[in-house]
Amino acid sequence: MIDHEVIEITLRSITVSGSATLLALTWCIPIAYILAGSTSRISKAIISILNALVGLPTVTVGLLLYMIFSRSGPLGFLNMLYTPMIISVGQAILITPLLISLLYEIYTSGKSRYWELALTLGATRVQASTLVIVESLPQTITAILIGFGRAIGELGVALMVGGNIRGYTRVLTTSIALEVEKGEFEKALILGAILLAVVLMIVISVRIIRAKVEGP
Amino acid sequence: MIKLENVWYMYPNGITALRDVTLEFSSSIMVIVGPNGSGKTTLLKVMALLYRPMKGKVMVDGVNYWSLNEKDKLVIRRNVVYVHEKPILLRRTVLENVAYGLLIRGTPKQLALKKALEILEEFDMKHIAHRRVRELSAGEAHIACIARALLLKPKYLLLDEPTANLDLQRRQSLLKIIEDYVRNGIHVAIATNDHSLVNIAKQVVIVDRGRVLTKANN
Numbered sequence: 040m041i042d043h044e045v046i047e048i049t050l051r052s053i054t055v056s057g058s059a060t061l062l063a064l065t066w067c068i069p070i071a072y073i074l075a076g077s078t079s080r081i082s083k084a085i086i087s088i089l090n091a092l093v094g095l096p097t098v099t100v101g102l103l104l105y106m107i108f109s110r111s112g113p114l115g116f117l118n119m120l121y122t123p124m125i126i127s128v129g130q131a132i133l134i135t136p137l138l139i140s141l142l143y144e145i146y147t148s149g150k151s152r153y154w155e156l157a158l159t160l161g162a163t164r165v166q167a168s169t170l171v172i173v174e175s176l177p178q179t180i181t182a183i184l185i186g187f188g189r190a191i192g193e194l195g196v197a198l199m200v201g202g203n204i205r206g207y208t209r210v211l212t213t214s215i216a217l218e219v220e221k222g223e224f225e226k227a228l229i230l231g232a233i234l235l236a237v238v239l240m241i242v243i244s245v246r247i248i249r250a251k252v253e254g255p
Numbered sequence: 256m257i258k259l260e261n262v263w264y265m266y267p268n269g270i271t272a273l274r275d276v277t278l279e280f281s282s283s284i285m286v287i288v289g290p291n292g293s294g295k296t297t298l299l300k301v302m303a304l305l306y307r308p309m310k311g312k313v314m315v316d317g318v319n320y321w322s323l324n325e326k327d328k329l330v331i332r333r334n335v336v337y338v339h340e341k342p343i344l345l346r347r348t349v350l351e352n353v354a355y356g357l358l359i360r361g362t363p364k365q366l367a368l369k370k371a372l373e374i375l376e377e378f379d380m381k382h383i384a385h386r387r388v389r390e391l392s393a394g395e396a397h398i399a400c401i402a403r404a405l406l407l408k409p410k411y412l413l414l415d416e417p418t419a420n421l422d423l424q425r426r427q428s429l430l431k432i433i434e435d436y437v438r439n440g441i442h443v444a445i446a447t448n449d450h451s452l453v454n455i456a457k458q459v460v461i462v463d464r465g466r467v468l469t470k471a472n473n
Contacts, residue, residue, distance in 0.1 A: 164325065177346075252346075
């Protein structure tokens, strides 16, 4: 019973969470890279805080965003509440601590190896940074995958700021919640299986990409 | 000449690895010996301009390196090449790895690859040029790193435990190649636990607990 609506919801889930992951990467990569290169106490404190926030409850992020983007909130004039875009923003915020923590470890390890190597072979700082990022690519891909998995599987943000509007902001997790509420367990199970299949397919695709990046 | 003047170095974890080290590296081959954890690698990395001392000066050919701007630092740094104790290779073929230093210095790709192939031939490793680095033995990986450094023809080459992973034949072959390069004007500093390397040294430095105990000329 995979009808047109289920396909539409699945595609929306992938798009919204994919956008959220890409959006989060735009700030997570530079922040993690800068933190990895710093030995200051402030950097260490920031990383400790971010590590603690990895398990941030999704409803907390949803609630905060709701308060900020609701009509009476400071950013209410943007009219972003109950749009797919705000779900992406919320999911990007949600996965930020996780992505920075993972990328920080990757770049710390990469820097200890490749930064010194590049410098001693006569690289400029830009060339050395590029080398660290390029050589860390396989691990970075895995981190991105973990971030995407967390985004597509969350419910709190999508429900609170997305509103679960049929044909507009309804995603797989909110659909599952709705079907359970209605007592439609069979449909909820099918949607759950689709969610799992989507995640599995993406995991397999990324593994293939990673293998290609790493070489034969 | 690389000259260290009253250099102190402390790691971010608070361990002081070098204490008031004063040293001149001007000989053709300098060998640094000392027990594990004595500060040999740190000393070599300070000389390689990779670690900035917390106190003291690092002078390269009369210039105080750490007082320079980034552009001038790069010019000086390109005269000093350090080879790590544990081989660090990139996710590429051996040939591309060996050519990497030339490529980032602006050498055209075809020329860089041709020169890389030539130096691999010198090390009798041409047959592994197109292998991925994960297929190499520890000894082959180490030689590839040394070949990559020598290809740049630096004025100062700093080797950390260069013979650690090598069998007797490779070790002798490497030392012969190093001596050939030394004859062509390269200055080589070697940090090692292999005391037999003292025989090829023109200058011997003994390090213990972050201090230079003895500086002797052979």
